[in-house]
Amino acid sequence: xxxxxAGVKCTKDGISVDAKLRTSAKHIYAxxxxxxxxxxxxxxxxxxxxxxxxxxQPVSLAGPGNAAVPRCTFTHPExxxxxxxxxxxxxxxxxxxxxxxxxxxxxxxxAVCEGETEGFIKIVVDSGGKILGATVVAPAAGDVAQExxxxxxxxxxxxxxxxxxxxxxxMSFALxxxxxxxxxxxxxxxxxxxxxxxxxxxxxxxxxxxxxxxESFSQ
Numbered sequence: 001x002x003x004x005x006a007g008v009k010c011t012k013d014g015i016s017v018d019a020k021l022r023t024s025a026k027h028i029y030a031x032x033x034x035x036x037x038x039x040x041x042x043x044x045x046x047x048x049x050x051x052x053x054x055x056x057q058p059v060s061l062a063g064p065g066n067a068a069v070p071r072c073t074f075t076h077p078e079x080x081x082x083x084x085x086x087x088x089x090x091x092x093x094x095x096x097x098x099x100x101x102x103x104x105x106x107x108x109x110x111a112v113c114e115g116e117t118e119g120f121i122k123i124v125v126d127s128g129g130k131i132l133g134a135t136v137v138a139p140a141a142g143d144v145a146q147e148x149x150x151x152x153x154x155x156x157x158x159x160x161x162x163x164x165x166x167x168x169x170x171m172s173f174a175l176x177x178x179x180x181x182x183x184x185x186x187x188x189x190x191x192x193x194x195x196x197x198x199x200x201x202x203x204x205x206x207x208x209x210x211x212x213x214x215e216s217f218s219q
Contacts, residue, residue, distance in 0.1 A: 080142045
C-alpha cells in the first residue's frame with residue numbers, strides 16, 4: 001500500500017497507532033486487524049467507532065486498552081478470559097499481593113439445574129479486592145465475562161460487584177455470590193482481628209492465614 005509515502009509508520013506486527021488510534025500521520029487513523037495484537041470482530045467494531053469519533057470531534061478519546069477486551073472461544077463449554085491471568089498478575093504485582101477467587105459450576109445453581117456442571121469461574125484480585133482479570137469456563141461464559149470486563153476497565157472491586165443485585169438463577173448470579181463471600185470473609189477477619197488485638201494488645205501481629213476462599217492459583 002506504500003503507507004510510508006503517506007507518513008504512516010508500521011512495524012512487523014502492523015500499523016503503529018497511539019491510544020486514540022491515530023497513526024504517525026496525524027490525519028490518518030487505523031483500526032482492526034491491521035494493527036496486529038488482538039484480532040476480534042468486537043474489538044475492531046469498537047475501534048472503528050472510536051476512530052470515527054476522534055477524527056471529527058475537537059476533543060478525542062482514548063480507548064480502554066486491551067486488558068479490558070473479553071476473549072471468548074465458543075466451544076462447549078465456552079471459555080472466556082478478560083484482563084490478567086493469575087500468573088500475569090503475580091508477575092506484575094507480586095505473588096503476595098494477589099489472589100484468585102474460584103467457584104466451580106457444581107456450586108452454581110443455574111449450572112446444576114441445566115446439568116452443565118463442568119467448568120468454573122475464577123476472578124483475580126489485588127490485596128484491596130480490585131478485579132485484575134478473570135477466566136470463565138461455562139455455558140454462556142462470553143456473556144458472564146462482559147460484567148468482569150467492565151470491572152477491569154473501570155477498576156472495580158469485588159465489594160462493588162457485591163452491591164449489584166443479580167437476577168436469580170442467572171449464571172452471572174455466581175459473581176454476586178463470589179463477591180459477597182469475599183466481603184463477608186474480609187469483615188470476619190477484620191472483626192476477629194480487632195477482638196484479638198483488644199485481648200492480646202501489642203503482642204498480636206496481623207499476619208493471619210488466608211481463608212480457603214483466598215487461595216492463590218497458579219494459572
